[in-house]
Amino acid sequence: MIDGSLGLFHKLIWKLGQPLTIRPVSDGAPVSDLFLWRNDDLGTVFELLCLPGLFSDLIESETVQMMFFDHNGEQISTASIRIKTGERISLNLEPYTHGYGAYGTMAFFHNGKLEELRLLNTHLAERGYTGFRSKDNHFRSYVHGNYDAICLEPDGGLQLLGGTSLLPRKYYVQYVFSPLISYEVALVNPTPKTQKIRLSIFEADDTPVSDSSIHLPPRGSWITKYISHPRSWTLILESRMVMTRPIIFRRDQKMLDVFHG
Amino acid sequence: MSYYPILTAPDSEGFTVLHNFPPNNWEISSRGPKYVNATTISEGVWTSKTIGFLDHMESKTYTRFDVGAIEGLCLLSLTEAPLPEVSPQLPNLKSQTFIPNWRATLGLRRKDAVVSYQGEIEAFPAKASLLTSGLMLQHGQNVENYILLINVEKEPVSRSGELRLFDANNMSSPLATFGVENNKINIIPFDQNLFHTGRLPIIACNEMTGIPLYFSCLRDSSALSLEHTHPPMSLAIHGNRLGVQRLIKSFWFGKMNHD
Numbered sequence: 001m002i003d004g005s006l007g008l009f010h011k012l013i014w015k016l017g018q019p020l021t022i023r024p025v026s027d028g029a030p031v032s033d034l035f036l037w038r039n040d041d042l043g044t045v046f047e048l049l050c051l052p053g054l055f056s057d058l059i060e061s062e063t064v065q066m067m068f069f070d071h072n073g074e075q076i077s078t079a080s081i082r083i084k085t086g087e088r089i090s091l092n093l094e095p096y097t098h099g100y101g102a103y104g105t106m107a108f109f110h111n112g113k114l115e116e117l118r119l120l121n122t123h124l125a126e127r128g129y130t131g132f133r134s135k136d137n138h139f140r141s142y143v144h145g146n147y148d149a150i151c152l153e154p155d156g157g158l159q160l161l162g163g164t165s166l167l168p169r170k171y172y173v174q175y176v177f178s179p180l181i182s183y184e185v186a187l188v189n190p191t192p193k194t195q196k197i198r199l200s201i202f203e204a205d206d207t208p209v210s211d212s213s214i215h216l217p218p219r220g221s222w223i224t225k226y227i228s229h230p231r232s233w234t235l236i237l238e239s240r241m242v243m244t245r246p247i248i249f250r251r252d253q254k255m256l257d258v259f260h261g
Numbered sequence: 262m263s264y265y266p267i268l269t270a271p272d273s274e275g276f277t278v279l280h281n282f283p284p285n286n287w288e289i290s291s292r293g294p295k296y297v298n299a300t301t302i303s304e305g306v307w308t309s310k311t312i313g314f315l316d317h318m319e320s321k322t323y324t325r326f327d328v329g330a331i332e333g334l335c336l337l338s339l340t341e342a343p344l345p346e347v348s349p350q351l352p353n354l355k356s357q358t359f360i361p362n363w364r365a366t367l368g369l370r371r372k373d374a375v376v377s378y379q380g381e382i383e384a385f386p387a388k389a390s391l392l393t394s395g396l397m398l399q400h401g402q403n404v405e406n407y408i409l410l411i412n413v414e415k416e417p418v419s420r421s422g423e424l425r426l427f428d429a430n431n432m433s434s435p436l437a438t439f440g441v442e443n444n445k446i447n448i449i450p451f452d453q454n455l456f457h458t459g460r461l462p463i464i465a466c467n468e469m470t471g472i473p474l475y476f477s478c479l480r481d482s483s484a485l486s487l488e489h490t491h492p493p494m495s496l497a498i499h500g501n502r503l504g505v506q507r508l509i510k511s512f513w514f515g516k517m518n519h520d
Contacts, residue, residue: 122500
């Protein structure tokens with residue numbers, strides 16, 4: 001770490017006013033990740049439980065507000081689902097996303113108006129578990145939420161909470177992509193501004209393989225496919241998001257593995 | 262840097278890919294070659310040995326075969342100087358980056374299938390408890406499920422505890438109980454027949470905490486899943502998140518004792 005005046009300068013450039021997650025404007029506003037849904041050759045399941053019921057026996061159930069967005073970040077549908085305390089619902093997302101493209105994002109807002117949370121000056125957050133499966137197989141590959149991305153305001157409005165950076169930042173995916181295996185790299189924009197994201201691929205000896213850019217609108221998502229490169233490779237992402245962490249789908253013939261980069 | 266375990270699971274080979282490059286370009290971190298260490302407990306103390314070096318920007322995969330005769334928990338690490346051969350406590354290593362932490366690829370291989378996640382581990386306090394939900398339990402005729410509870414503590418002294426599985430709607434008595442140990446990857450069979458679909462499993466341990474990894478596989482090993490749950494404080498952002506964790510744990514451990 002750098003001390004002294006250089007450390008202060010570093011802090012000003014990279015940290016001051018640039019949190020990973022902005023605090024919601026409204027007290028007690030529930031927060032959710034922008035979870036990725038897929039309705040192409042993969043289906044999506046989301047694991048729901050009654051979060052407020054984790055705090056008190058007085059809460060027997062709640063109604064979870066669900067919102068779905070297409071890959072441009074446009075809202076396509078809303079729905080609600082009632083869940084009892086102590087219940088688990090493995091929610092198949094196809095009925096909510098069918099006909100709206102191959103993928104997009106979604107958010108789940110729980111009842112965040114708990115006195116316990118108010119006293120702790122905090123916000124209830126859904127960062128749970130999405131399961132992806134091939135359409136002919138019920139087995140799921142799970143991945144947890146990536147960001148505290150969006151909150152639901154009392155008037156029904158939405159606030160995006162992803163932090164933005166003064167300067168472009170590089171995110172080095174700490175993963176070696178295997179040769180001859182296909183991958184899909186999924187990106188989501190949890191910030192209120194359109195983000196230009198640069199994706200650069202290098203082989204182990206720093207040989208550049210490809211360099212591309214996308215423009216991702218707020219709440220938008222993008223999946224880039226990399227098919228079977230002959231040698232192992234690494235990925236660098238560059239944008240003005242504080243953290244541009246992808247979700248990676250490893251597709252080895254019929255075998256699927258999904259994880260955070 | 263943190264520590265990076267080599268995973269163990271039934272009928273699977275664990276592998277760990279270390280990366281000598283940071284996850285971002287803006288949190289200052291040391292650049293240059295690093296020692297690769299393997300640390301384990303031997304005869305009641307933490308012992309470490311250098312098993313290699315990584316140049317800056319280099320990655321390398323390690324398995325049990327690469328670390329030699331280590332039984333039990335094996336922790337890898339990247340450091341600028343070799344770790345002491347013998348330590349009364351686990352040498353203190355912390356991630357140099359936070360958004361996110363400096364991670365390794367932790368994986369399992371079973372026949373032709375591979376599964377992994379990006380992770381790291383630092384020592385947990387001994388006076389801690391575990392409370393989490395089993396939302397990733399999968400049902401199906403040919404599905405096996407396991408909880409891999411990874412515990413690491415500073416002290417090498419052996420401790421044991423009891424991991425209990427409950428149905429969230431009946432916390433009066435556990436559906437299953439397993440002995441767990443500290444400084445170990447505890448392999449817990451997670452029987453889908455205990456929890457019908459729609460029932461929420463609650464997993465608890467009073468005596469210790471750890472990272473609960475959920476490993477599911479098809480019996481023919483054609484599909485694997487590996488992911489971890491988070492502690493209760495991850496259910497809140499901003500404010501007093503630790504207070505949220507204390508509240509939730511107090512409520513649920515209270516139900517275990519009084520229902």
